Amino acid sequence: MQNEKVITAKELTKRFGSFTAVDKISFDVKKGEIFGFLGANGAGKTTAMRMLCGLSLPTSGAATVAGFDVYEQNELIKKNIGYMSQKFSLYEDLTIRENIKLYAGIYGLTDERIKEKTTMLLKDLHMEGEEKTLVRALPLGWKQKLAFSIAIVHDPAIVFLDEPTGGVDPITRREFWTLIYEASAKGITVFVTTHYMDEAEYCNRVSIMVDGRIDALDSPANLMKNHSAKSMDDVFLQLARKAVRKE
Amino acid sequence: MRVLKFLLQKELRQIFRDKATIRVLFIMPMVQLLILPLAADYEIKNINLGIVDHDHSEYSRNLSNKIISSGYFRLRDYSPSFQQGIHAIEKDKTDLILEIPSHFERDLVKENEATLFVAVNAINGVKAGLGGAYIQGIIQGYNQDVRMQWIQFPRFDPRPTIEVTFSDWFNPNMNYHVFMVPGILVLLVTIIGSSFASNNIVREKEMGTIEQINVSPIKKWQFILGKLIPFWMLALTVLTFGLTIARLVYGIVPLGHYITIYIFAAIYLLAILGLGLLLSTYAQTQQQSMLVSFFITMIFNLLSGLFTPIESMPVWAQMITKFNPVSYFIEVMRMVVLKGSGLADIRYHILAMIGFAVFFNSWAILNYRKRSG
CATH class of the missing domain: 3.40.1710.10 (abc type-2 transporter like domain)
Known part of the structure; x- marks a missing residue:
């Protein structure tokens, strides 16, 4: 069970016209892992993630997510994953409670379960008493934490996080990672992209994308050893400097 | 079906939370119905x-x-x-x-x-x-x-003359209000319906909220219905409001049944909203969808037969009006209000409108993509 693969990608490629955004990437993600997906802006992280989530059709290559094929079974994949996009995408003109209810309802939770989940979620986020606040009025950090909690409201097998902590202060970032660990402890596989190298060190394994290709993939400790670097920052700089492609 | 319930709840909440839009929705028809009929009068004085x-x-x-x-x-x-x-x-x-x-x-x-x-x-x-x-x-x-x-003598003019006497059926006093107000109401409901619908999905695209919907297991028809039903209810409310004004202010009481108008309007609105949703599946920004829907409703309205009789248009324009849902509703409105036509009299109009509704909505569902190429 421990080595069960929940995501497999083989030579997965996405081209937009003559531009190859993602160039034959291959990797596996094991169940329960926190998998860091690193890369400079424009390296192709988001495109790769969107293909895995069934939001974008791959040009070639193969991939399965939660045991389902990305070409044919994309709607089945969607039942089993949570996704938090780079751009905040909950409804700003709905309240916290209404957003939770909407997404819990969409994923088919029963009324009773929705109630339970709402109470639990508000408590975990320390947002009790705020359930009638419009999401628009929340500070960015709160919004991001709420978006994450709603992305896993249906206890998916995998959650995809696209730069979840972009623009968030260090304290909230730490709290956010606590939430990620809690989700991971519940058995949810976490697939996360980030720019922050301290966050990369929280991951079990990280891959580093340069110009649409995966240039390195290992645990943070091994990566530092192999690149004789003192920190993940060094590793990243060594690899990312090789990029030819502009943003 | 349960998913649809949540979507409807969400959409209605969003609509009613936007107080400014709701106000416009009811002030607009009031102003238009009170002012336009006075202006749209073909009898020229002064x-x-x-x-x-x-x-x-x-x-x-x-x-x-x-x-x-x-x-x-x-x-x-x-x-x-x-x-x-x-x-x-x-x-x-x-x-x-x-x-x-x-x-x-x-x-x-x-x-x-x-x-x-x-x-x-x-x-x-x-x-x-x-x-x-x-x-x-x-x-x-x-x-x-x-x-x-x-000419005193002879008493009778030796030249034969033909004298014509008129009697205006269905509108004995040639009252322009009876003729125009129901038609203007049709345009109004059309404009409100199509612009609302065409803007909505595009707004979700712009805000990025559609991404979160697309990554969920929602079915495409659920999403489209979740948009269609609330606007449909809203447009029917505006129609009711307009018919009330027509009755209270202009004393227009349809000779036929209100229920006939509503049955036709219900199908008509599905068609118009479907068209709006279809546009919004193509457009990327609200500006694009506004411009296109403005362009289309403008053509629809001018070719609707409200302002000028369809029979006097060139043949090619008459052909176009066959593909214009607005012209059907205006004709039905006049038939029901002035002639007292019933469902049996407008059966072909109903059939045509069902055709429009199915066509636009199916196209909208087909063209709405949860996954980009």
Whole structure:
């Protein structure tokens, strides 16, 4: 069970016209892992993630997510994953409670379960008493934490996080990672992209994308050893400097 | 079905939370229904008349008086020469000149024949056409009067004449309000429905919220229905509101049943909203969708037969109106309101509208993609 693969990608490629955004990437993600997906802006992280989530059709290559094929079974994949996009995408003109209810309802939770989940979620986020606040009025950090909690409201097998902590202060970032660990402890596989190298060190394994290709993939400790670097920052700089492609 | 319930709940909440939009939704029809019918009246009054009288006789004065007392004309200029009369038209003081030649009375009396000259400012075609026709009618009446005065014997005019009497069926008083108000209401519901629907999905694209929907297992038809139903209810409410104004303000009570109007409107709105949603699946920004829906509703409205009879359009334009849902609803409205038509009378209209509704909505569902290529 421990080595069960929940995501497999083989030579997965996405081209937009003559531009190859993602160039034959291959990797596996094991169940329960926190998998860091690193890369400079424009390296192709988001495109790769969107293909895995069934939001974008791959040009070639193969991939399965939660045991389902990305070409044919994309709607089945969607039942089993949570996704938090780079751009905040909950409804700003709905309240916290209404957003939770909407997404819990969409994923088919029963009324009773929705109630339970709402109470639990508000408590975990320390947002009790705020359930009638419009999401628009929340500070960015709160919004991001709420978006994450709603992305896993249906206890998916995998959650995809696209730069979840972009623009968030260090304290909230730490709290956010606590939430990620809690989700991971519940058995949810976490697939996360980030720019922050301290966050990369929280991951079990990280891959580093340069110009649409995966240039390195290992645990943070091994990566530092192999690149004789003192920190993940060094590793990243060594690899990312090789990029030819502009943003 | 359960998913649909959550989507409807969400959509209705968003609609009712946006108080400004709701206000506009009800103020707009009120203003339009109270003001537009007054403007959209084909009977033209207050045509500015210039008279150039070279004759200065009793007959020429009688003629002038008759024209002015008809109520359609206002004497705005009385020039001694035609040149000056034209000048008044050029300055937009008058719309029409009647030139009475010198010896008008003498010719009429001695030779039984006289000529008059009418010059019309045709910049406003409607005014020119109707003004010319009115003045011709009045002059003819005057001619009849003159003949009646002179010819005592024989009692019967030896020349046969045909006299025509009119009776306006379905609208005996030719009341323009009865004719226009229901039609304007149709345009109103159409504009509100299509612009609301066409903007909505695009708004979700712009905000990025559609991404979170697309990554969920929602079915495409659920999403489209979740948008369609709330707008459909809203548009029917606006229609009800408009029919109430029509009744209270203009005293328009349909000869047929309200239920006939509602049944047709229900199908019609599905078609119009479907078209709006279809546009919004193509557009990437609200600006694009607004422009396109504005363009389409403009064509639909002008080719709807509300302002100009479809029968007088060129054949190719008449063909286009067959593909214009608005023209069907306007016809149905007039049939039900003025003639008292029932469901059986409008069955072909209903069938055509079901066709439109199925066509636009299926296309919208097909074209809405949860996954980009």
